[in-house]
Every structure is written in structure tokens, then in C-alpha cells.
Amino acid sequence: MRHFPSCQVLNIRDNLYMVDCGEGAQVQFRRMRLKFSRLNHIFISHLHGDHCFGLPGLLSTMALHGITGSVTVHTFQEGVEQFKRFMDFFCPVTPFELRFNAILPEQGIVYEDNGITVSTIPLSHRVPATGFLFAEKQKLRHIVPEAVSRWCVPHHFMNSLRQGADFVTPEGLTIPNAELTKAPDPSHSYAYCSDTSYSKRVIKAVEGVDWLYHESTYAEDNAPLARKRGHSTAREAATVAHEAGVRHLILGHYSKRYHDNSILLKEAQDIFPNTMLSDEGRIFDLNKE
Amino acid sequence: MRHFPSCQVLNIRDNLYMVDCGEGAQVQFRRMRLKFSRLNHIFISHLHGDHCFGLPGLLSTMALHGITGSVTVHTFQEGVEQFKRFMDFFCPVTPFELRFNAILPEQGIVYEDNGITVSTIPLSHRVPATGFLFAEKQKLRHIVPEAVSRWCVPHHFMNSLRQGADFVTPEGLTIPNAELTKAPDPSHSYAYCSDTSYSKRVIKAVEGVDWLYHESTYAEDNAPLARKRGHSTAREAATVAHEAGVRHLILGHYSKRYHDNSILLKEAQDIFPNTMLSDEGRIFDLNKE
Numbered sequence: 001m002r003h004f005p006s007c008q009v010l011n012i013r014d015n016l017y018m019v020d021c022g023e024g025a026q027v028q029f030r031r032m033r034l035k036f037s038r039l040n041h042i043f044i045s046h047l048h049g050d051h052c053f054g055l056p057g058l059l060s061t062m063a064l065h066g067i068t069g070s071v072t073v074h075t076f077q078e079g080v081e082q083f084k085r086f087m088d089f090f091c092p093v094t095p096f097e098l099r100f101n102a103i104l105p106e107q108g109i110v111y112e113d114n115g116i117t118v119s120t121i122p123l124s125h126r127v128p129a130t131g132f133l134f135a136e137k138q139k140l141r142h143i144v145p146e147a148v149s150r151w152c153v154p155h156h157f158m159n160s161l162r163q164g165a166d167f168v169t170p171e172g173l174t175i176p177n178a179e180l181t182k183a184p185d186p187s188h189s190y191a192y193c194s195d196t197s198y199s200k201r202v203i204k205a206v207e208g209v210d211w212l213y214h215e216s217t218y219a220e221d222n223a224p225l226a227r228k229r230g231h232s233t234a235r236e237a238a239t240v241a242h243e244a245g246v247r248h249l250i251l252g253h254y255s256k257r258y259h260d261n262s263i264l265l266k267e268a269q270d271i272f273p274n275t276m277l278s279d280e281g282r283i284f285d286l287n288k289e
Numbered sequence: 290m291r292h293f294p295s296c297q298v299l300n301i302r303d304n305l306y307m308v309d310c311g312e313g314a315q316v317q318f319r320r321m322r323l324k325f326s327r328l329n330h331i332f333i334s335h336l337h338g339d340h341c342f343g344l345p346g347l348l349s350t351m352a353l354h355g356i357t358g359s360v361t362v363h364t365f366q367e368g369v370e371q372f373k374r375f376m377d378f379f380c381p382v383t384p385f386e387l388r389f390n391a392i393l394p395e396q397g398i399v400y401e402d403n404g405i406t407v408s409t410i411p412l413s414h415r416v417p418a419t420g421f422l423f424a425e426k427q428k429l430r431h432i433v434p435e436a437v438s439r440w441c442v443p444h445h446f447m448n449s450l451r452q453g454a455d456f457v458t459p460e461g462l463t464i465p466n467a468e469l470t471k472a473p474d475p476s477h478s479y480a481y482c483s484d485t486s487y488s489k490r491v492i493k494a495v496e497g498v499d500w501l502y503h504e505s506t507y508a509e510d511n512a513p514l515a516r517k518r519g520h521s522t523a524r525e526a527a528t529v530a531h532e533a534g535v536r537h538l539i540l541g542h543y544s545k546r547y548h549d550n551s552i553l554l555k556e557a558q559d560i561f562p563n564t565m566l567s568d569e570g571r572i573f574d575l576n577k578e
Contacts, residue, residue, distance in 0.1 A: 023346040057312040060338040
């Protein structure tokens with residue numbers, strides 16, 4: 001077995017968000033020296049074992065480590081029932097509050113905080129399945145120190161400035177925000193789409209995202225099998241990326257029949273050059289590229 | 290995380306018997322190039338996650354691989370209920386017959402075939418727990434070809450000879466079995482004891498076995514913690530081996546606080562020199578030593 005089952009962790013300003021939790025997720029999580037204490041949300045795309053069988057072990061280990069606060073598992077109602085019952089038996093007491101949030105594939109926003117929204121992406125698989133779109137909210141504008149000194153903007157107004165307000169001087173003169181601030185850092189978006197066959201609805205949902213992870217279980221040699229089993233070829237993943245106008249594409253969820261995944265990369269890059277292969281432990285810096 | 294959770298596989302004449310099935314068992318099983326088709330029995334010592342959370346993944350992967358025949362999981366009634374319900378949802382159809390055998394810690398024999406018996410060993414842990422004693426039945430005696438030729442023993446009598454019967458010639462002369470056969474190969478026994486604190490009942494149950502696996506979670510520096518948490522120190526494991534008069538001792542189930550398990554080995558060998566450390570992927574040949 002070359003690959004672990006599916007699990008990804010997004011680090012957004014030191015908050016960790018896990019997407020899918022295949023068997024062995026806790027092992028990889030610790031190998032990569034990630035901190036359990038920063039993990040408060042786990043999103044499950046669908047209820048196949050290779051996407052969620054690591055959940056009981058991960059949660060039990062977090063309990064053993066004395067993690068406090070709360071951990072919320074976002075999954076379909078049937079998954080809530082299965083995992084709740086399983087955990088109630090095997091790990092009835094956790095130092096953190098274990099919450100389950102029942103979601104629907106077509107729900108839209110399933111989670112929101114000050115910095116991000118997480119929305120569902122309806123996928124097309126053999127069982128109900130959803131992708132997740134992580135979108136950073138617009139960030140605060142940067143203060144231009146010389147400009148705010150020149151106009152004597154009071155300290156208590158800085159937050160309003162960062163949010164885009166114009167400043168009115170005591171004399172009644174309006175200073176446009178653009179004179180006092182610079183544009184905020186860009187807000188990134190990341191879409192996770194696995195497992196799914198090629199789908200126009202997915203294209204619509206991921207339109208213009210910065211980073212798209214799209215499964216590519218098979219190469220073109222197995223296109224009929226991909227369709228039959230609700231999966232995609234690398235070429236189909238690249239077509240989604242191209243048609244949705246995303247900036248970067250990451251492939252993954254490779255069938256074990258490919259001993260060298262470079263065939264998948266090549267087939268995808270023919271259509272969408274800015275494609276990369278995910279792999280165990282590989283880190284992508286969404287700010288850098 | 291240095292160690293995978295508990296899982297062992299006994300190979301007895303190419304039949305594989307798994308004892309405990311911690312998360313990642315299927316990964317290790319395949320890494321060691323063992324054959325799913327030879328695995329028909331899985332024994333679970335107790336219902337803590339680090340001894341059984343690999344079960345759903347292993348069974349699902351066996352189903353994906355099209356394994357036929359039957360697979361029996363031997364575990365306590367509550368485990369039968371939990372895993373049956375979980376598998377009914379996540380993997381309702383398997384090409385093999387999935388059986389559950391509800392066992393009790395004091396049951397005695399839980400499995401028997403032509404070659405072996407598997408019996409429970411009542412352990413002393415925080416929850417009900419049982420070890421397992423694998424005992425090969427007495428093997429068939431070896432025919433001495435020259436002797437059977439000399440006495441013209443007919444072919445149909447060979448099986449009786451192998452089982453120890455004397456031969457009576459047509460003239461009524463009794464030839465003692467010992468003249469016609471040689472002693473059978475030795476029958477081995479292997480006892481698996483995890484998780485448990487030091488226990489006189491365990492000593493009694495494993496008396497005289499060839500190979501004893503006994504947990505040694507802690508060194509002497511944590512003896513009070515061992516007692517509190519229902520575990521053993523390496524010295525206690527060695528004491529069990531010594532008092533039970535076993536031939537070989539294998540340690541395991543090490544606390545992650547020990548970065549170097551040689552301290553456990555040393556403390557055990559002070560009492561029982563023929564001690565070895567188990568480790569991920571390590572193979573012990575029970576015939577050789």
C-alpha cells in the first residue's frame with residue numbers, strides 16, 4: 001500500500017481545519033508535528049471508510065492528550081449517528097466538547113468564523129458526497145502611517161479605517177479611505193473535491209478559486225471505469241480546473257494501479273499546465289505561489 | 290508517534306491468525322506482504338481503541354480485494370454489537386462471510402481446528418480483557434521407512450501408525466509403535482497477554498508455554514503508574530515469564546515516554562535473560578529458537 005487514505009489539513013492563520021479523516025490520519029498528523037490543540041473542525045466529504053475511518057482513533061488520541069476546548073465533526077446525519085454511537089462506547093469522556101454538525105451536500109455555508117466561510121460543493125459520487133470550499137473573508141486594509149499622522153486620525157478610528165471607512169476631520173473635510181490605507185492582503189480560496197466524477201455543478205461551484213484539489217483516481221486508460229465508479233480521470237480534473245478558471249490544481253486520490261503517478265500529472269498538464277501532485281506529507285503554501 | 294497500536298499476526302502452517310487490530314493494521318499487513326486470503330480469524334483482547342480501531346478498515350479492504358471464504362472476529366459481546374453495526378452501515382456487503390463470535394474472558398477454548406486450540410487467558414486491566422493462548426495440537430509421528438518395509442505394514446495403516454498405534458502382523462505379532470515411527474515435531478505454544486497488570490492468574494495460565502508475549506508498558510520508574518493504569522513494568526513481565534517457566538519472553542506495548550526501549554529490555558533480562566523486544570514489522574520464528 002503506497003498511499004494512506006484521504007486526509008488533508010488546512011492551516012489558516014494557525015487554525016487547523018481537517019478535511020476527511022482516513023485511517024492513519026492521527027499518525028500522519030503527529031508525524032507532521034501538527035498541534036492537536038489547533039484542530040477544532042473536521043469536515044467529512046462522504047461516508048466511505050477511506051475518508052472517515054481515522055476519526056475514532058484521532059478523537060480518542062486527542063482525548064488521551066487532554067485537549068480541551070471543542071472539536072466539531074461536520075458530516076451527514078447518518079455519519080453523526082454512526083460516529084456518535086461508536087465514540088459514546090469507546091471514548092465516552094473527552095476533556096474537549098465533542099460536537100457533531102449534521103450537514104447536507106446542498107447546504108451552502110456549513111461553518112463560518114471571523115476569518116473564513118466553509119461551504120459545501122455538491123459532488124457526483126456513488127453515495128451522497130460533498131466537497132468543501134474554504135474562502136477567506138476580505139481582510140482588513142493596511143494603515144498608511146504617514147497619512148494618518150498627517151490628518152491626525154484618532155486611534156479609536158483605526159478599525160473603521162481598516163474596514164474601509166472614509167475619515168472626516170473635525171473641520172468637516174472628508175479624506176477618502178484610499179488616501180489613508182493600502183489594499184488588504186489577498187484572500188485565498190481552496191476547494192476540496194473528492195470523490196466525484198466530472199461534473200458541471202462542480203465547475204460552477206469552484207469558479208475562480210485560487211486552489212482546487214480535485215480527485216484524479218484514474219488516467220485516460222481507465223476512463224470508463226472512472227465513470228462507472230463515480231471517479232474522475234486526471235484529464236477530467238484538469239478540464240474542471242480549466243473551465244472553472246482556477247489558478248492552481250492539485251491532483252490526488254490515485255488508484256493504487258498506478259505505480260508512478262507522473263502519467264496522471266502529464267495527462268492533466270496537457271490541459272491545465274499549473275497542476276501539481278499531492279502526496280503523503282506534501283505541504284502547499286497557498287500564499288507563495 | 291513511534292509505534293503503531295497493537296496488532297500481531299501468527300502464521301501457523303500458512304494460516305494467519307491476527308491478535309488485536311489497532312489502527313493501521315491493514316497498512317502493516319500489506320507492507321509485510323501477508324496474504325488477506327490466509328486470514329480467517331481475528332482475536333480482540335479488549336475493547337480499547339488502540340487494540341481494535343483497525344478492524345473496520347481491514348475488513349473493508351479485504352472486501353474490496355474480493356476475499357472469499359469466511360472471516361471470524363472473536364470479541365466480547367459489546368464489541369460484536371459495535372463492530373457489527375458499524376460494518377452493517379459502512380460495508381454491508383462482503384464477498385466473504387463476516388462472522389462474529391462473542392467470547393468471555395474466562396471461557397477457555399474459543400477456537401479449535403485440526404491443528405490448534407485458542408484459549409482465553411483472563412487478564413487484569415481497567416476493562417474486561419483476555420489474552421489468548423495458541424497451542425498446537427500434538428503432531429503426527431514420523432514413519433521410519435525401513436521399519437515399515439521390514440514388517441510389511443500395509444499402506445492403509447500408515448495414518449494409525451502416525452497417530453501412535455502399534456502394528457499387529459497377520460501372524461499376531463505386535464510391533465510397538467516406537468519401532469516403526471519417530472517422535473513427532475514439537476508442538477509450539479504462544480501466549481499473548483496485553484493489556485494487563487502483573488497477575489498470578491496469568492502466570493498459572495501461561496505455565497510452561499514456549500513463547501510468551503507480555504506487555505511491558507513501563508520501566509520501574511513508573512511502577513506505581515503501571516499499577517494504577519492496569520499495566521505492567523518490564524520487570525513484572527519478566528517475573529511472570531520466570532515464575533511460569535516459559536522458554537522465551539517478548540516484550541511490547543511500550544509507553545511512548547521511552548525513546549529507547551533498551552531500558553525495558555535490560556530491566557526484564559535481569560530477571561529473565563531470554564527476553565526480546567517486539568517492534569513494528571519484527572518477525573519471530575517460533576520454530577528456530
